[in-house]
Each structure stands twice: as structure tokens, then as C-alpha cells.
Amino acid sequence: MKFGRTMLMELRNSWRGYLIFTLVVVLILAGMVEIFPSVSEAWEHELDGEENIDIVTVVEGDLAEIKLTWVECPGADNYTVMVGNSPYMIVPLDRIEGIEGRGYTYHAPLEEGTLPELYFSVLAVVDGEREFVGTEGTMERLNPLEETLGLNYGDIRGFLSVIWGMWFVLLIGLYIALAAVNSISKDFEEGRMDILLSQPVSRRQYMLEKISVVALVTMVLLVISGAVSVASVKAVGELETISASAILLTTVLSWPLFLVIITFSVLMAVLLGNSRKALGITFLFVLVQYGIHLVGDMAEALEYVKPFSIIYYWNHESLLYGEAVAWGEIMFLLVLAMVFVVLSLYIFERRDVPA
Amino acid sequence: MKEPVMDIRGLTKYYGDVVGIEGLDLKVYPGEIMGFLGPNGAGKTTTIRVCLDLLQKSEGEVKIFGLDSHEDSLEIRRRTGYLPGDFGMYNDLRVKTILKYLLSQNGISDTKKMEELAHRFELDLNRKYGELSKGNRQKAGIVQAFMADQDLIILDEPTSGLDPLMQKKFYEFLREERDKGKTVFMSSHILAEVEEVCDRVAIIRSGHLQVVEDIHSLKEKMGKKLVVEFENRVDTGMFEMEGVNDISIQGRMVTMIVTSNLDEVIKTVSRQNIINISLETFSLEHLFLTYYSRGGSE
Numbered sequence: 001m002k003f004g005r006t007m008l009m010e011l012r013n014s015w016r017g018y019l020i021f022t023l024v025v026v027l028i029l030a031g032m033v034e035i036f037p038s039v040s041e042a043w044e045h046e047l048d049g050e051e052n053i054d055i056v057t058v059v060e061g062d063l064a065e066i067k068l069t070w071v072e073c074p075g076a077d078n079y080t081v082m083v084g085n086s087p088y089m090i091v092p093l094d095r096i097e098g099i100e101g102r103g104y105t106y107h108a109p110l111e112e113g114t115l116p117e118l119y120f121s122v123l124a125v126v127d128g129e130r131e132f133v134g135t136e137g138t139m140e141r142l143n144p145l146e147e148t149l150g151l152n153y154g155d156i157r158g159f160l161s162v163i164w165g166m167w168f169v170l171l172i173g174l175y176i177a178l179a180a181v182n183s184i185s186k187d188f189e190e191g192r193m194d195i196l197l198s199q200p201v202s203r204r205q206y207m208l209e210k211i212s213v214v215a216l217v218t219m220v221l222l223v224i225s226g227a228v229s230v231a232s233v234k235a236v237g238e239l240e241t242i243s244a245s246a247i248l249l250t251t252v253l254s255w256p257l258f259l260v261i262i263t264f265s266v267l268m269a270v271l272l273g274n275s276r277k278a279l280g281i282t283f284l285f286v287l288v289q290y291g292i293h294l295v296g297d298m299a300e301a302l303e304y305v306k307p308f309s310i311i312y313y314w315n316h317e318s319l320l321y322g323e324a325v326a327w328g329e330i331m332f333l334l335v336l337a338m339v340f341v342v343l344s345l346y347i348f349e350r351r352d353v354p355a
Numbered sequence: 356m357k358e359p360v361m362d363i364r365g366l367t368k369y370y371g372d373v374v375g376i377e378g379l380d381l382k383v384y385p386g387e388i389m390g391f392l393g394p395n396g397a398g399k400t401t402t403i404r405v406c407l408d409l410l411q412k413s414e415g416e417v418k419i420f421g422l423d424s425h426e427d428s429l430e431i432r433r434r435t436g437y438l439p440g441d442f443g444m445y446n447d448l449r450v451k452t453i454l455k456y457l458l459s460q461n462g463i464s465d466t467k468k469m470e471e472l473a474h475r476f477e478l479d480l481n482r483k484y485g486e487l488s489k490g491n492r493q494k495a496g497i498v499q500a501f502m503a504d505q506d507l508i509i510l511d512e513p514t515s516g517l518d519p520l521m522q523k524k525f526y527e528f529l530r531e532e533r534d535k536g537k538t539v540f541m542s543s544h545i546l547a548e549v550e551e552v553c554d555r556v557a558i559i560r561s562g563h564l565q566v567v568e569d570i571h572s573l574k575e576k577m578g579k580k581l582v583v584e585f586e587n588r589v590d591t592g593m594f595e596m597e598g599v600n601d602i603s604i605q606g607r608m609v610t611m612i613v614t615s616n617l618d619e620v621i622k623t624v625s626r627q628n629i630i631n632i633s634l635e636t637f638s639l640e641h642l643f644l645t646y647y648s649r650g651g652s653e
Contacts, residue, residue: 005456005459190446195437195499198435199457200430200433353404353409
């Protein structure tokens with residue numbers, strides 16, 4: 001019996017949902033890349049009033065001599081300098097008051113031979129009131145994502161990595177789980193299964209066609225997402241930083257990851273025969289994978305958990321930064337998907353079709 | 356003797372500890388309409404779904420066209436049309452699209468028979484399935500069961516939701532199909548329907564087969580109800596003979612069930628002066644109720 005009729009029927013039945021979701025993804029992707037220049041710019045001038053302060057650091061022996069100069073504040077009687085580990089000065093390390101003139105030299109011991117990361121806020125005292133002049137740090141400041149995940153949000157590669165690693169994988173993962181579960185469970189629940197399986201089509205073919213249609217739609221979605229990302233990156237003038245092929249490769253090579261989610265969803269659908277239960281477990285699966293991936297990214301000490309998440313094997317950060325494709329990891333995902341397919345077939349061919 | 360199209364032997368299906376059907380033996384022969392009668396929950400749908408390999412049997416054997424219902428299910432389904440009790444389909448798609456898809460699954464691209472059946476049963480193929488009434492959905496189910504022109508048609512409660520006029524049309528169509536050589540196995544709980552259209556009937560109760568019989572023979576076996584009003588009172592002893600049961604007297608009115616020996620009974624009755632006489636054939640309903648009231652002892 002020819003392969004593809006059930007796929008076509010599934011597409012005819014569900015194309016609206018797929019189309020709407022694709023449009024949502026396209027709009028979000030294009031919109032997010034569109035805001036990249038302002039995010040990048042905001043990142044570069046993140047410290048408030050840093051343009052009002054200059055820092056020159058000279059290292060002498062075990063000490064760093066940090067020379068601060070700042071612009072004059074009209075009417076200032078004197079100045080106060082606050083020193084802290086963060087630019088917010090919630091708990092300052094030091095506070096020097098009554099500074100005459102527009103400069104101050106602060107001495108700090110080196111930490112294991114390197115310059116300590118310190119921030120200085122300068123306040124002017126005008127008629128007994130303090131006025132903020134600015135804040136500057138000894139080092140170029142990383143944003144929280146860069147500090148925790150090692151990603152530079154101000155760089156288009158880091159930006160895309162965050163977009164894809166943080167929400168793209170979650171959004172598409174949850175949607176295709178829903179689509180895959182419904183493609184089987186709805187046939188049970190809407191009373192179609194008896195008719196569909198009483199045709200001269202094997203249960204194996206039926207299931208493989210159902211998996212194929214969701215896998216195919218996902219591939220199309222990924223190609224569209226990649227193309228939209230390339231166009232958006234080009235539109236913001238960042239295509240010199242990252243190649244179009246790296247962007248396309250990163251999106252398209254997420255397909256094995258989503259294939260694992262699709263096949264797991266189908267396994268749950270045939271095992272439970274109930275869309276609510278199957279969706280609950282499948283969503284939990286996706287969220288747990290996502291959670292493990294995030295936790296593993298939080299700190300070096302937690303990196304050992306990352307291989308327990310299937311997202312780890314996608315390796316999108318490396319792909320975006322132009323590293324070679326890790327075919328072994330892709331193969332692992334494909335093998336895992338095959339295991340889920342074999343299990344689904346084994347169960348589906350032996351189970352009763354609920355009336 | 357023709358080889359049976361359906362040959363069910365010792366078929367048993369358990370749902371956990373619950374008996375669906377147990378030790379069911381049944382044969383359906385080519386060119387007949389076999390009615391499968393029983394109340395809700397008796398095991399009719401379970402039997403049908405095991406035959407179509409939608410349910411795994413617990414024990415027993417089902418051969419259809421001489422093929423094993425599980426091992427050769429693809430070949431069986433190629434030659435069998437089926438209307439399930441609840442015919443669900445894609446609500447957002449047109450009936451024509453759905454039926455063409457089901458036809459194509461049988462390797463058929465010619466839609467002529469589908470269109471003829473739709474016309475006959477007054478089904479609008481261009482409407483979306485979700486917009487159809489219960490009756491029209493049932494018509495769509497009937498069309499899909501017969502459109503591939505298969506040798507065996509299995510129908511689970513086929514007239515559910517059809518109006519009486521459409522039911523008549525359907526019975527007529529069934530007889531035509533039977534005359535063309537098709538075999539039909541249909542479950543029903545509507546006695547009049549089975550009586551009108553079926554050649555043989557199998558009665559199932561609580562998962563156990565009670566009787567399989569030609570409808571006319573079955574009715575013969577059940578006997579006839581003879582009611583005679585005599586001019587004078589008579590003695591019931593005169594009717595005590597072979598084939599006469601359940602004799603009762605109310606004044607000059609005598610009622611009895613005659614299962615055989617009718618000629619002798621009539622001769623005996625005619626020796627007396629008769630005011631009125633009636634001989635009634637039992638309906639299938641009476642027969643059905645009799646089997647149920649006997650608690651399956653037959």
C-alpha cells in the first residue's frame with residue numbers, strides 16, 4: 001500500500017494549526033533579531049554615567065593603583081567616591097568623602113595576581129545635597145547571561161544562541177509534542193481509529209506516517225526559521241559576524257532533537273491512548289530536559305548534569321560559533337528517536353484499539 | 356456445503372477479569388445476511404472488533420475467507436467493508452475528501468460507486484463531516500462500508516440514527532447486495548430489523564452465544580399460538596398431545612402453543628363447535644425475550 005496517504009490526510013486536517021504556529025515562530029524570530037542592535041547598544045553603555053568617569057589602572061608589585069578622574073559638576077563643594085563589587089553599591093566596600101578636585105587614586109591589592117573587579121560611583125556634594133556623577137568599573141562588565149552562561153548578548157552569535165537555547169527549543173518542543181500526541185490520540189478520542197485501522201493499512205504504516213508528517217512539518221518549520229533568521233540578521237547588518245550557513249545549519253541540525261520529542265510523544269500517545277495524560281507526561285519530559293539544560297549552564301560545578309538533557313546534544317552554541325558539526329551527538333539523538341519508534345510500534349501492534 | 360466466509364471457533368475475549376465474550380462458535384456463509392442480536396453490552400461489538408483485529412483475542416480462532424484474523428488481517432481488511440457502531444471522522448473535512456481517502460486506502464480511485472450510494476442515500480458529499488446530523492453521519496458510514504464493493508460487509512448497528520424511511524431504503528439495499536452475492540454480518544438490537552432483513556440470526560447474551568438459527572426455522576421451533584373460542588366449555592385433556600404446550604382455559608376460550616402436530620390439533624379442535632379461531636406466528640421479539648427469560652439455558 002502506498003505510503004503518504006495518511007500523511008496527506010493528517011496535513012489536510014491539521015494544516016491550519018501548523019501554519020499559525022509557523023507564523024508565530026517567524027514573527028517572534030524576526031522581531032527578536034530586529035531588537036538586537038538596541039540590545040547590543042544598551043549593553044555597551046550599560047553603566048549609568050560611565051561616560052563621566054575615566055579610569056586608568058597601573059599595577060605596581062602586589063598593588064593596583066586605580067586613578068579616577070571625572071567631569072566637573074557645577075557648584076560642587078566636594079565629591080564622594082564609593083567602591084563596590086557591583087555597580088549597584090548595595091553594600092559598598094569603601095566610601096571616601098570630602099574629595100576636593102576631580103580626581104582620586106584608589107589602591108587595591110591584586111587578587112591572585114590579577115586586577116580585582118571593582119566599581120566606582122562618584123557623587124558630587126552641592127549645597128549639602130549629593131548629586132550622582134557616574135559609575136565606572138575596572139573591567140568591561142559582562143551581562144548576567146554572559147556571567148552565568150558564558151554568552152555575550154552583545155554579539156549576534158551569543159544573542160541567537162540565547163534566543164534558540166532559551167525559548168526556541170522550548171516553544172517548538174512543546175508545540176510539536178502537542179502535534180505528535182494529537183495526531184494519534186485524536187484518532188482514538190474522535191472515534192476515527194476503528195475506520196482507519198480497518199482499512200488495508202498496517203498499524204506500522206499508520207504510525208510511521210503519523211510520525212513522518214510531524215517530523216516533516218518540523219523540518220519545514222526549522223528551514224523557514226533558519227531562513228527568517230538569516231534574513232533578519234542581514235537586515236540588522238550582522239551577516240559579517242556570522243555566516244548564513246552557520247545559522248541555517250544550527251536550526252536544521254536541531255531536527256534530531258525535535259525528532260526525539262516527536263517519537264517520545266507518539267510513544268506516550270500509544271501507551272496511554274489518552275491525549276490529556278500523554279500530553280501531561282510529554283510536556284513534563286520537555287520541561288525536565290529544558291530544566292536540566294538550564295541548570296547545567298548555571299555554573300561550572302553543575303555542568304556534569306548537561307549530558308542528561310537531550311538539548312545538550314544539539315550543540316547549538318558551537319555551531320553558531322562555526323565549530324565542526326558533532327555528528328556523533330546527532331547520531332545519538334537519531335538512535336534515541338529510533339528506540340522510541342521501535343517501542344511505539346511494539347506497543348501499538350499489540351494493544352487493543354479502545355472503542 | 357459452502358465454505359463459511361466467517362468461521363469463529365471458541366472465541367474468547369477478556370478485558371482483565373471481565374468477560375467480553377466466551378467460547379463463541381459461529382459460521383457465516385457466503386451470500387447470506389446474518390443478524391447478530393443482543394442487548395447493549397452482550398458482546399456484539401467485541402466479537403466484530405476481534406474479527407477485524409482491532410482487539411486481540413484471548414482464546415479461540417477466527418478465520419475469515421479461510422485466513423487468520425490476526426496473521427492475515429491486511430488481506431481480510433482488503434476484502435471486508437466495515438461500519439463501526441460510532442463512525443467518527445475528520446470534522447473539518449468534506450465528506451467527499453474523507454471517502455476518497457478511504458477508497459484510496461483500498462487502492463481504488465474510481466468514485467462512481469461512492470457517488471451512486473451517496474445519491475441513493477441522499478447524502479451531500481460536499482458538506483463538512485462536522486456539519487452533518489447523526490443520521491447523515493450514519494449514511495456516510497454506510498456509504499464508506501459499501502463503496503469499495505468488498506465481498507464481506509460487517510455492520511455494527513447500521514441503522515442507528517436513520518429515520519424509518521431511510522431504514523427501509525437500507526434494508527432494500529442490503530437485500531440487493533445479498534442477491535449480488537455479498538455476505539453481510541450485522542449486529543443489531545432492533546428485532547424488527549433483523550426479522551425483516553436477515554436470513555439467519557445469532558443471539559448473544561452476556562458474552563455467550565444462545566442460538567444460531569435460520570429465522571424461519573427458529574420461529575417454527577417456537578411454535579404458533581392457537582386461540583379458540585368454543586360454543587361450549589371443553590376439557591383441556593383432549594389437547595394433551597405431542598407438540599402442544601402451555602394450554603390455558605378462560606371460560607370457553609382455550610389458548611395453546613403448538614410447535615408441531617398442527618394437523619392433528621386442528622382436527623381435534625374441529626370436532627367441537629367453534630365460534631372463533633386464530634393462529635398467530637410468534638414475532639422475533641417474543642423469541643428474543645424467551646431466550647432472555649430462560650437465562651441462557653437454551
